[in-house]
Amino acid sequence: MFAVRGPVVEIDLSALRHNYAVLDKRCAGRPVIAVVKADAYGHGAVAVALALEAAGVYSFGVAFLSEAVELRLAGIKKPVHVLFDSPNPEAIVRYALTPVVRNETDCRILSDYALSKNIRIKVHVDIDTGMGRLGFAYDECDDKLINLTVFKGIEVTGFMSHFSEADLHNRDFAQHQLDRFIEIREVVSQYYKGALWHFANSAAVLSLPASHFDAVRPGLMLYGCSPMVYQSDINCDGLKPVMTVKSRFVDIRKVSNGKSISYGRTFITKRDSLIGVLSVGYADGYPRMLSNIGRVIVNGKYAPIIGRVCMDLTMVDLTDISDFNENTEVTLIGSDGQCKITACDLAALSGTIPYEIVTSLGRNKNKKYLYQQHTN
Numbered sequence: 001m002f003a004v005r006g007p008v009v010e011i012d013l014s015a016l017r018h019n020y021a022v023l024d025k026r027c028a029g030r031p032v033i034a035v036v037k038a039d040a041y042g043h044g045a046v047a048v049a050l051a052l053e054a055a056g057v058y059s060f061g062v063a064f065l066s067e068a069v070e071l072r073l074a075g076i077k078k079p080v081h082v083l084f085d086s087p088n089p090e091a092i093v094r095y096a097l098t099p100v101v102r103n104e105t106d107c108r109i110l111s112d113y114a115l116s117k118n119i120r121i122k123v124h125v126d127i128d129t130g131m132g133r134l135g136f137a138y139d140e141c142d143d144k145l146i147n148l149t150v151f152k153g154i155e156v157t158g159f160m161s162h163f164s165e166a167d168l169h170n171r172d173f174a175q176h177q178l179d180r181f182i183e184i185r186e187v188v189s190q191y192y193k194g195a196l197w198h199f200a201n202s203a204a205v206l207s208l209p210a211s212h213f214d215a216v217r218p219g220l221m222l223y224g225c226s227p228m229v230y231q232s233d234i235n236c237d238g239l240k241p242v243m244t245v246k247s248r249f250v251d252i253r254k255v256s257n258g259k260s261i262s263y264g265r266t267f268i269t270k271r272d273s274l275i276g277v278l279s280v281g282y283a284d285g286y287p288r289m290l291s292n293i294g295r296v297i298v299n300g301k302y303a304p305i306i307g308r309v310c311m312d313l314t315m316v317d318l319t320d321i322s323d324f325n326e327n328t329e330v331t332l333i334g335s336d337g338q339c340k341i342t343a344c345d346l347a348a349l350s351g352t353i354p355y356e357i358v359t360s361l362g363r364n365k366n367k368k369y370l371y372q373q374h375t376n
């Protein structure tokens, strides 16, 4: 047997359950719609959903139908909201899914099918309050939303909107979106008694309690990352990172003073050096932007990345580190001793957001699930 290429991604399901408990407390027990799109942000949608379902989550949000079907085939019983796909009524009914509708056409397709089968399909309705992506436009939707009652084959059981400034650095626009949603709710909710109104992503869960409404819809914070990359006024205390990423050495080499390292010769050794060659590169989702500025952890100490990150390999300077050998595990994201590297750290260094870091590294096939609970 050969090892699968790339780093090892460890998923700590006890940290996930812990984050869910933190969230549950913050939102005073409101229903939690756990967003598990993109393979649960690279953490593995099935394992994550099974753990959250056992922990008492209200429902799940996925982007596309195929993701919803994957959850059903794995035995997930709670409601699954299909956030982005155009409606496919046969599949929606067969797998008991809850589509999110964005216009009258979506409603008509679902309603006609349901009436032909003599059933009703539950739907949630997306309102565009400023995300500019999907949904009924906030400034011309009151009548349209009220008139959805003409589609007798659907039952509207929820209304949602989405914030466009995920980190809410300046909350003015988020507040506008919130005001728009509240106004619509005041006019429309009497026609849909019992419908669930939900808006809050992780950033809003953490920083905008007025957006919590009847349910919350977080993703990233469940995985223990802060959505606030560039600011720290938001209290994310108590969230534990769920994903750890480790790599191994393919070689450890002595290199003399004055030698160039990797493509473009962007690093020249300034002393006789000990250099570790790691089996991880940008093909594994490790950002090339980390060249010469990132670091890893070896035996509880930081080792700087030197030279360019390659497709499959990355070089680190081990000269100041002791007590390791070619079998020592190297931490790319995670903690070891006093040292810690988060997905947010890598995002800040490589000019992106933690979402992209975890979804990229999470595509690696080498996954280990820790603290899995076995339920019947």
Ligand SMILES: *Cc1c(COP(=O)(O)O)cnc(C)c1O
Residues within 6 Å of the ligand: 035, 037, 083, 162, 166, 200, 201, 202, 203, 217, 218, 219, 220, 221, 227
């Ligand atoms: C991704 C997404 C979320 C979750 O966002 P986080 O920032 O990860 O909490 C919620 N709602 C919608 C519509 C989304 O696309």
